[in-house]
Structures are given as C-alpha cells and as structure tokens.
Amino acid sequence: MFYIFHKPLKTGLNRLATIFILILALGNIVTGFIPADINLFWHSIAAQLDMITVLPGLWLYAKSLEIGKRWTQYCLVTLLVIVTLNMLIIFIPMHAGLLQRLFYLVIFIWGTVLAFILSK
Template sequence: MDSPYFLMALLTIIVICVIFLLRHQRTIIAKTGFICWISLSIYFIIDYIVIQTTTAPYNFLAQPMSDLGVTTCGTDTYVLSSLEICSPYHLLMNWTFTFTGIAIFVGALFLHQFWPDRRETTIATIFLFIFGLSYTIAGIFPADVNFLWHTIPSIPGMIVQVPALILIGLSIRKEMPKLSIWTFICALITTSALILMSLQPFVDFFGLLQRILYGSVYLWMVITAIALWRKKD
C-alpha cells in the first residue's frame, strides 16, 4: 500500500478511536457532528474539479464516481471497465472519498443523541456508520489497486442508507414532523436511484444515478444537521 493510502487507513483508525474517547462529551461531539455533516456540501465541488482535470474523456452521466480515483491511465484499468480512464487528480479524489466517509460516520455517531432513544434509531445509526465506512474504504482501496476491497464494502454502502432514513423518519414523525417528511423525501429519492441503477444496462445513466443515490443522502445530512443545530440553539 502506497504511503498516502496507508495514511488514509491510519487516519480512519485514529478517528474511530477518538470517537470512542469522546463519546461522553455531548457538547463537543454535537458541534463536531454538525460540522461533519454540513461539510458534505462541498463533495460535488471537488467532484467537478477532478472531472475537469481528467485527460481522457469522462462522462459523468455514465461513468461511476470510482473512475475518478483510478490511479493509472489507460483502458481496462480494473475489472468491469473497458473505457479509457486518466484522472491526474486521483489522489485528491481518493482523499475526498476517505474524508467524506469519515464525516458521514462521525456525524452519524455524534448526532445520534438528537434522535429519540429507541432501538430503531440505534439501528439507523449503525447503518449510517456502515454507509460512511464503506465510502472511506473505497478511497483507501482504489478500483485499480484492489478491486475486491474497493467493491465489496461499497455494496452495503449503496443499500443501508434506505432503511436508515426510513427508520429515522418513522422515529421522529411526532417530535419533528417537518424533518420526518424531509427524511422520507430523501429516502424516496435514494431508493428510486438504487432501483434504476439495478436496471443496467437498460438505463445508461449509471454515473448520474450513483451521484443521485449518494447526493440525496448528503443533502439530507446537510439540511438535517442545520435543522438540528438551530433546534438545539
């Protein structure tokens, strides 16, 4: 493993350890959780920058986000890809994948205190932790470096957000009805994108659908963090 990717893995482990140490510092972890989820708003800015720097044609409507993190240039750079890929800013993209995943699971754990104390919300938080961790692993292991380690952890990360949002939406529908409706809307969007992605190759918009799949959850997290922060104050 090259040193940048070793640092990504080390950072992830350190963050998980720090989460355990800070678990009782409710004020500190609340502000940290808010900032983590709100910071997800910059993900697609970086995505756009990396796309603009590719030296091989990149079709964001059709190509997966992972192609931007491929470390080598050429065709057949990894299993299931026959397109020409060349992303000079692949390291920036993989760091972004890593930090995005960390921001997701840190926010999920630190903001859990704002949900009703029920088994459903605990399960939802676990699902969101898995959602974030899978994204981090995708950055640590680019598709052309280790396709299995890149792909297998990503599979649950494409699904678990659906039950997570549904469980949270159901749990807060009395205490926070407006936020509950917002949660169900985002759950519907990400579910629709997931279903349409499963229709490949009949629907040739995998890249766009993948961005909607994740982006709808990012948007939910950004707006939810702002709403919870305002409610707290």
C-alpha cells in the same frame, strides 16, 4: 419541551439507524482506500454494502423523527429511485459512477438540511 423522536419508540431502533448510517461512512472510507481502478470487485462490494444499509437507516429515522420526518421520507424515496436506476444499468446503459455520486450527494444534503431543521 419537545421531542425529536416519538417517545414510545425504543432508543434501540435509533441506535440501529445510527449504526446503518455509520456503515455508510465506513463503506466510504473503504472505497477510498480501494479505488475502482485498482480492485473493482472489492470497491463495488463496499459501495453496494453501504448503499444498501443506509436505506433501512433512513427508513428507521423517518419512522421515529417528529421534526424533519417529511424531509427524511423525501430523501429516502429519492435514494430508492437512484438505487433502482443503478440496478437498471444491466439493461439501460447509464453512468454508474454518476449515479453513485448522486446517491452520496442526496445523503450529504439530507444530513445537512436535517441538522438545520433540528437546530431550530
């Protein structure tokens, strides 16, 4: 029998990581109901909240997974680079919407590939 998570790690950390990922999903729902062209302030608040909370969620998963650990770490580093670029928009003109969509694409690919890795 194999374990996906390290045994000594408490399931509370895994639950917390899952809650962080769920906050990402809820933030996506809110940003769908509040488009940027209707209310940029609340759209941005919801988008930034879910972009920030997913990072500790992935970090907790990367810490606790045995299978798919490297993949999760790679995606976490990629997301950190995207968030850093997003913060640099103040100094370097870049397309914020494109960076946001790239962020969500990495999350989607992470979840899809991790599901395949864990199913083996």
